[in-house]
Amino acid sequence: MPQTKDTFDSIANVYDRINNIISLGKHKKWKSNFINIAKFEGKVLDLATGTGDIISLIKDKYPNTDCTGIDPSIDMLRIARKKYKEIKFIESYAENLKYEDNYFDFVTISFGIRNTVSINDSLVEIRRVLKKNQLLLIMEFSKNNNILLKIITNLYLFFVIPFVGLLFGKFREYLYLSKSINNFYSPREFVKILEKNSFEVEKYESFNFGLVTIYKAKKL
Ligand SMILES: C[S@@+](CC[C@H](N)C(=O)[O-])C[C@H]1O[C@@H](n2cnc3c(N)ncnc32)[C@H](O)[C@@H]1O
Numbered sequence: 001m002p003q004t005k006d007t008f009d010s011i012a013n014v015y016d017r018i019n020n021i022i023s024l025g026k027h028k029k030w031k032s033n034f035i036n037i038a039k040f041e042g043k044v045l046d047l048a049t050g051t052g053d054i055i056s057l058i059k060d061k062y063p064n065t066d067c068t069g070i071d072p073s074i075d076m077l078r079i080a081r082k083k084y085k086e087i088k089f090i091e092s093y094a095e096n097l098k099y100e101d102n103y104f105d106f107v108t109i110s111f112g113i114r115n116t117v118s119i120n121d122s123l124v125e126i127r128r129v130l131k132k133n134q135l136l137l138i139m140e141f142s143k144n145n146n147i148l149l150k151i152i153t154n155l156y157l158f159f160v161i162p163f164v165g166l167l168f169g170k171f172r173e174y175l176y177l178s179k180s181i182n183n184f185y186s187p188r189e190f191v192k193i194l195e196k197n198s199f200e201v202e203k204y205e206s207f208n209f210g211l212v213t214i215y216k217a218k219k220l
Contacts, residue, residue, distance in 0.1 A: 004115050005072040007173050008050070012075035014168045016051055022164050030212060031057060034110060034139045037203075037216055040065050042105030045129070047071075047094045047122070048112020052080030055087050058108070070094070071112075094122035099129045106130075110139040114184040123197040127219055136199060136217045141181040142190070144210040153211060157182055187213045 011018070019027050031053050040062045046055035049069030059067045068088045071077050077089045092098065094109070094116050107126050116122045126136055144150055157178040165174025185193065190213070191201045199217035206213040 004117070007176055008071075008073035008115075009075040011170050011173045012051070012073060012079055014170060015076065016079070018164055018168060018170075018174070022161050026208070028053075030139065030208070031110065034137065034214055035061065035108075037214060038106065038135055038137060040106055042066065043103065044068070044106045044108070045070065045099075045104045047107060047109040047126070048115060049080060049089065050076045050112070052077075052084050052087065052089065054108050054110045056080075056084045059084065059087055070097070093117070095125055097125050097129050101128050102131045103129045104131065105134050106137070107135075108137045111141065113138055113140055114180050119193065120197070123194070123199070127197055127199070130219045132219055134219055136194075136215075136219065138194075138215040138217070140190070140213060140215075141184055141211055142206060142213040143182075143184060143186040145186065146210070149209055152209070154182070187215075190215065 035054060035057045040058050041064070043066045044055070044058055046058070046067070046069045049055055049071045052069050055067050055069040058065060068090060069080060070090050070092045072091060072093045074091055077091060080089050095118055107130050113119055113122065130136060144153060161178045162171055162175045165171045187204055187206055191204060194201050194215065194217050198220045200220050201215060201217045203216040204213055
């Protein structure tokens, strides 16, 4: 599984800065809206945690939660650990979690499920470690079928994002990220995948011209 991990190791030092630029600072608002869709308690796992934005927002808002962030990129985790001392950051793939069944009360994953090696294996593992009737919250880019929006989105994905990557010496990595966004599912397709993995999708909502979608799903 090393390929995506290597990409993220290589961009770790510029990841937060480039995120601010390519989302025009909006990713912070998206992330705080994302954690507002549930009331967190107990054990919370943030998968593909990267530099730890989501799990730290949760810990700040719910200090009594027991928070863990997981990511295979040691360099992303190094930055996360510097920022947030009271959260456990652990190096691991979503497809192979070293936790017992029904361990976590919540699982979150923000802009990470599309980067996993196997979405299906990751969902099987998430389902295994999450307690029954508890929530999996996902935020991810999504495909849009509107032709005009598609043209605008493609300009953004294949010119703006790689160009910003280029300015930081990371053209190849940001082109990969754009391709992974472009190849991801539409919200309806992804809801079907969640349902196939025995999650009940209570709600899903797209924003930013349909480019980003939040899914709130319960383990059945
Ligand atoms: C686009 S970043 C998202 C980081 C963070 N969640 C955020 O919202 O800013 C995607 C993250 O997925 C991680 N990743 C890649 N493959 C993974 C896998 N198989 N399991 C878990 N995380 C993975 C990468 O290392 C990277 O940190």
